[in-house]
Amino acid sequence: MKKIKKLVAIQPVSFLEENKPLLNDYCDEVVFYDTQPESAEEIVSRIGDADAIFVSYTHAIGGDILSECPNLKYIGMCCSLYSEASSNVDIAYAREHGIVVTGIRDYGDEGVAEYVLMNSIRRLHGADGYQPLLGDISEVSGAKVGLLGLGASAQAVARALKMMGADVRYYSRSRKPEVEEKQGYRYQALPELLQECDIICSCLSKNVTLLYEEEFAMMGENKVLFNTALSPCFDQKAIEKWLEKNNTWYFCDTLMGLGDESLLERENVFCQKRSSGMTRQAVERLNQKVLENIASY
Incomplete structure (x- = not known):
């Protein structure tokens, strides 16, 4: 396991408050944003000097953003990752630049x-x-x-x-x-x-x-x-x-x-304007899978 210096959740990612202290086992510093970024520039600003980020599915994380974040080495997707083609993260760019991307499945x-x-x-x-x-x-x-x-x-x-x-x-x-x-x-x-x-x-x-x-x-x-x-x-x-x-x-x-x-x-x-899969039980499964991914990094 690689120790992460700074992890930033760039947006709300359904990570439970009671599970946040568990991240201290893997990260020196953890920052959670509870609002959505309004632009690519704001996403870059939130990432800053972080070497790891948590993201959800609502914002594209493309090469234009990743190229502005030279310290970034790990992207933890707190959402389903079915395929590279359907992902909101530019996985091909990340792979070419040594950035590890992990996602989860089957939680909701x-x-x-x-x-x-x-x-x-x-x-x-x-x-x-x-x-x-x-x-x-x-x-x-x-x-x-x-x-x-x-x-x-x-x-x-x-x-x-x-x-x-x-x-x-x-x-x-x-x-x-x-x-x-x-x-x-x-x-x-x-x-x-x-x-x-x-x-x-x-x-x-x-x-x-x-x-x-x-x-x-x-x-x-x-x-x-x-x-x-x-x-x-x-x-x-x-x-x-x-x-x-x-x-x-x-x-x-x-x-x-x-x-x-x-x-x-x-x-x-x-x-109903909200995901039917995001029940309390689904969020607990999501958290567990995200923690397993970062522990394996």
Whole structure:
């Protein structure tokens, strides 16, 4: 383990107060900022002479910033790191300049699953004050659910809905035969899944767009779309056109994933404006994984 001279959390990173003293085992000095930086220049100023930083997913940490921080040797991402391409940190630049970047995964999946299950039940029952999705009040066991992607959070959603009796299908760029066999999920080509499923949940990686006008035409009426990704999974004009159809509903937990905020003006669009995965339990798991990363540095 390398001893860090100065660690700066350049923004709020969901690090619990009771865990902050644990960082003293790895760092001589620790600084936490509790506000978001307003510019790249402010990020550089906050980093200053630090040799390590904590970041979240809301600000790009590109080569323009990293090049201004010659002391920096370690970046701890206090958020999911799925791939180099989808990361808000320029990992290629960091690697070329000897900066270690660590991220975490699989800490908020349970909350995402509960969010989808909760709102699916409300729509199926009409408990939100609107006509039930399928006409009559229906149990989850009466619904066909299609997942876009089958990563960790999608599998958590699938388990929750399957447990309640839903008919679970999925579309992914690569099939998961071992998951199909073990869990009983069915792979479907995208057109068939969109046409047949009542509830469609996108758990795609950041910056992946899958739904355009053709796909929304396949979906048609009487459908619910969930997006739990950190970016829109659709073309903006295409979803606006789809939401004009009868009995169509769109749920998204974060503003980052919502799309244009004008969607909030529609009564069939619901956004809680915070990550469904950031429960107290998820934050505890996040903290543990971040501490394990810095201990291994």
